[in-house]
Amino acid sequence: xxxxxxxxREGRSSDIYVGLGLSALGPVARAALxxxxxxxxxxxxxxxxxxxxxxxxxxxxxAAAILPGLPPGDFLFRGPRWPDATLARIYANVLPPxxxxxxxxxxxxxxxxxxxEMPHVLRALQKAKEAHKAARLxxxxxxxxxVSDTARRFLSSACDMxxxxxxxxxxxxxxxxxxTQAAVRKELETEExxxxxxxRIERTNHLLLEVTADGYRAAGKPPRPLGGKGxxxxxxxxxxxxxxxxxxxxxxxxxEFKVPGTMQAADNAWFNESFRDLHLIEFVHxxxxxxxxxxxxxxxxxxxxxxxxxxxxxxSLLKKIDLFLRSELGMVPYSNRISFExxxxxxxxxxxxRLR
Amino acid sequence: xxxxxxxxxxxxxxxxxxxxxxxAAYIKERLDQGQMSENQARAYWLVLQPLATEVRRRRNxxxxxxxxxxxxxxxxxxxxxxELVENPEVPVGFFLNDNIHTxxxxxxxxxxxxxxxxxxxxxxxxxxxxxxxxxxxxxxATKDGALLxxxxxxxxxxxxxxxxxxxxxxxxxxGVSDKIWNNELxxxxxxxxxLKQGNITIHEMLDFLSVAMNEPPSEHGRLYPTFxxxxxxxxxxxxxxxxxxxxxxxxVNQVLRQLARGTGDLFRVARGGLDLERDIIAKxxxxxxxxxxxxxxxxxxxxxxxxxxxxxxxxQLSGKPSNGRCMxxxxxxxxxxxxxxxxxxx
Numbered sequence: 281x282x283x284x285x286x287x288x289r290e291g292r293s294s295d296i297y298v299g300l301g302l303s304a305l306g307p308v309a310r311a312a313l314x315x316x317x318x319x320x321x322x323x324x325x326x327x328x329x330x331x332x333x334x335x336x337x338x339x340x341x342x343a344a345a346i347l348p349g350l351p352p353g354d355f356l357f358r359g360p361r362w363p364d365a366t367l368a369r370i371y372a373n374v375l376p377p378x379x380x381x382x383x384x385x386x387x388x389x390x391x392x393x394x395x396x397e398m399p400h401v402l403r404a405l406q407k408a409k410e411a412h413k414a415a416r417l418x419x420x421x422x423x424x425x426x427v428s429d430t431a432r433r434f435l436s437s438a439c440d441m442x443x444x445x446x447x448x449x450x451x452x453x454x455x456x457x458x459x460t461q462a463a464v465r466k467e468l469e470t471e472e473x474x475x476x477x478x479x480r481i482e483r484t485n486h487l488l489l490e491v492t493a494d495g496y497r498a499a500g501k502p503p504r505p506l507g508g509k510g511x512x513x514x515x516x517x518x519x520x521x522x523x524x525x526x527x528x529x530x531x532x533x534x535x536e537f538k539v540p541g542t543m544q545a546a547d548n549a550w551f552n553e554s555f556r557d558l559h560l561i562e563f564v565h566x567x568x569x570x571x572x573x574x575x576x577x578x579x580x581x582x583x584x585x586x587x588x589x590x591x592x593x594x595x596s597l598l599k600k601i602d603l604f605l606r607s608e609l610g611m612v613p614y615s616n617r618i619s620f621e622x623x624x625x626x627x628x629x630x631x632x633x634r635l636r
Numbered sequence: 637x638x639x640x641x642x643x644x645x646x647x648x649x650x651x652x653x654x655x656x657x658x659x660a661a662y663i664k665e666r667l668d669q670g671q672m673s674e675n676q677a678r679a680y681w682l683v684l685q686p687l688a689t690e691v692r693r694r695r696n697x698x699x700x701x702x703x704x705x706x707x708x709x710x711x712x713x714x715x716x717x718x719e720l721v722e723n724p725e726v727p728v729g730f731f732l733n734d735n736i737h738t739x740x741x742x743x744x745x746x747x748x749x750x751x752x753x754x755x756x757x758x759x760x761x762x763x764x765x766x767x768x769x770x771x772x773x774x775x776x777a778t779k780d781g782a783l784l785x786x787x788x789x790x791x792x793x794x795x796x797x798x799x800x801x802x803x804x805x806x807x808x809x810x811g812v813s814d815k816i817w818n819n820e821l822x823x824x825x826x827x828x829x830x831l832k833q834g835n836i837t838i839h840e841m842l843d844f845l846s847v848a849m850n851e852p853p854s855e856h857g858r859l860y861p862t863f864x865x866x867x868x869x870x871x872x873x874x875x876x877x878x879x880x881x882x883x884x885x886x887x888v889n890q891v892l893r894q895l896a897r898g899t900g901d902l903f904r905v906a907r908g909g910l911d912l913e914r915d916i917i918a919k920x921x922x923x924x925x926x927x928x929x930x931x932x933x934x935x936x937x938x939x940x941x942x943x944x945x946x947x948x949x950x951x952q953l954s955g956k957p958s959n960g961r962c963m964x965x966x967x968x969x970x971x972x973x974x975x976x977x978x979x980x981x982x
Contacts, residue, residue, distance in 0.1 A: 281978075282978060283944040283948065284944065284964075284969070284973055286948060287948055288735075291737055292735055295951070295958045295961045295962060296944075296947060296951070296963075297737055297964070298738075298964050299738040299739075299752060299755065299963060300966050300969040301748045301965070301966055301967040301969055302740070302741045302748075302969060302973075303743055303968060305739075307970060308970055308973055309974060309978035311978060312739075317734055317738070318738040320738065320739065320741070320748075321741045321742065322742025322747050323745075323746040324741065324743055325743060329741070339697075340698065343698050345693075345697070346696055348690075349690050349691055350746070351655055353718075354747070355746075356698075357720075360731075360734050360735075361707050361734075362702050364699040364702075366702065366720055367698065367720065367721040367722060369718050369719060369721050369724075370717050371717060373750065373753055374750075375750065375753050378780075378782060378784055382795065382797075383795070384795050384796055387794075387910055387915055389905045389909040390856055390857070390908050391904060391905065391906065392859075392864065392904045392906040393906070394864075395845075400848065400851060400852070401845070401848045404844070404847075404848035405848070405872060405873065408873070408877060409873070409877060
């Protein structure tokens with residue numbers, strides 16, 4: 281309730297009384313009129329105010345019509361001691377003229393400071409931020425839980441099923457409608473708990489994902505980063521390729537293999553002791569303009585490169601890359617040492633290993 | 637006397653035009669002094685005829701005026717401000733034992749301000765005669781500041797200006813817990829600022845800051861956040877920390893920004909400033925607040941809401957005996973208590 285009206289209601293018990301000066305009665309809250317005990321209604325002309333006066337003061341029919349003709353100082357007066365409104369004239373005490381040099385008083389106070397000048401408040405805010413992030417996923421804290429139960433289950437599964445596309449995680453969760461899947465993705469993306477990205481493998485789009493550090497913290501699980509650089513459509517396939525290398529019996533299967541003596545790194549490298557059977561692999565999601573530098577650096581190094589593979593999601597992209605490399609100066613000597621492959625067999629081998 | 641002069645006098649007297657219109661009063665004065673020719677009388681008759689027609693059209697249909705014994709069988713009112721038109725021996729005024737909540741309504745120039753002035757004068761007279769039964773006045777002068785002149789007439793008036801000397805802190809009244817006060821303050825700010833759900837956000841921010849600012853306790857006493865602090869917090873905190881839904885943050889931000897920027901130094905107070913109970917009523921003083929120029933209107937209304945709510949809640953919850961009667965007079969209050977605002981408070 282508006283505090284002024286609150287005071288009217290609680291006036292007797294709290295000894296606070298209110299006098300309201302109003303230039304019209306029409307737009308005024310009815311509660312303000314209901315709880316008033318004394319009325320002094322002067323000249324008014326608008327129809328709404330006349331009607332409101334007629335009703336509020338319970339005037340005889342047509343009596344409110346006197347209001348527009350009232351001279352200054354004449355009022356319709358009604359108090360609690362007489363049931364009818366009567367014409368009253370207030371004393372013509374004239375207010376003294378307003379001085380221009382008004383001297384205002386002051387009261388003691390402590391001035392406020394900016395929050396930035398209060399390090400203890402900033403520390404408390406930092407704590408609140410962290411607590412907020414953690415609380416968003418704690419079940420039972422409904423007031424703070426910003427993520428639904430389904431999203432929480434998905435996040436928990438995603439922490440365990442690293443490298444699997446979202447569709448496989450939803451399938452493992454049971455019957456989740458496409459609408460719910462979209463909602464879960466939006467929730468987790470908004471909360472920055474999971475990063476999603478689409479990769480087209482041949483004719484199918486796969487939604488790949490990576491759980492962020494906040495996501496692992498929120499799920500209460502130890503972080504297991506994918507290891508590669510870039511967005512999920514780039515670093516998740518690198519993870520597949522790494523696992524396939526292990527499956528194929530290489531002693532070392534490394535993500536982001538730094539080529540010795542250069543500033544370049546290959547996305548994946550498989551090799552045995554002393555770089556025997558060294559197989560360097562580059563996975564291309566969309567961008568391939570940096571490939572010539574990487575190829576030059578790799579072959580210019582003293583490494584015994586057995587094979588250099590370029591892998592992409594679609595054959596059409598591989599064709600584009602081939603044409604691009606042929607057009608690049610200095611690539612001709614290496615062209616017969618580079619092989620092109622689609623990622624499908626790697627993906628299938630990875631799935632086979634995971635879902636076995 | 638010629639017929640024109642007699643007709644003009646009759647017209648004025650019959651309808652009491654000299655009481656209603658200053659021009660008619662002037663004409664009557666000239667008639668009485670015999671300074672009017674017949675031609676002038678005819679011209680004035682034509683001028684006053686529409687006014688007389690209006691008076692005839694709007695004749696008094698009120699019930700009969702009471703006699704003195706009818707209306708005041710137990711004695712005359714404590715605060716007398718005028719008399720009945722139809723029965724001038726009957727005074728018009730207020731009994732302090734009644735709930736003296738009063739509506740002064742009327743267009744500009746109808747005499748509202750004079751009526752309030754009469755009430756203050758009557759209360760001042762009564763305070764001098766009965767100092768043990770003191771009535772303190774707080775006046776919000778908004779429109780033209782005419783009521784500010786009361787400070788020259790009535791003793792013990794504290795005069796503050798929202799532009800320069802008035803300082804209002806958001807701290808709770810004595811004896812009221814932070815939780816209760818923060819909830820009230822959140823609601824007041826939300827409702828006056830037109831927020832539908834943001835009041836809870838403001839409440840939570842106040843809860844957070846009122847604790848964080850006093851951890852460890854300040855050597856200058858307990859500090860309380862200001863609207864500027866709330867605005868800072870709302871810009872620093874990530875979305876969703878204080879809001880139940882993130883979309884509320886933007887509207888809360890806007891309201892707090894307007895409050896922080898629009899009120900100047902008015903609320904830049906961590907402690908102290910004006911407290912009606914402590915600084916005015918308990919000291920048997922009166923307060924006049926010059927609120928001219930404080931805008932937008934909802935900010936002005938919020939300022940008065942905070943002062944009033946603090947007074948009311950303090951009296952209701954502190955458990956201490958009242959310091960005395962207090963009457964608060966608002967000039968031009970129709971927007972502060974409009975139906976539109978009331979609907980937001982429901």
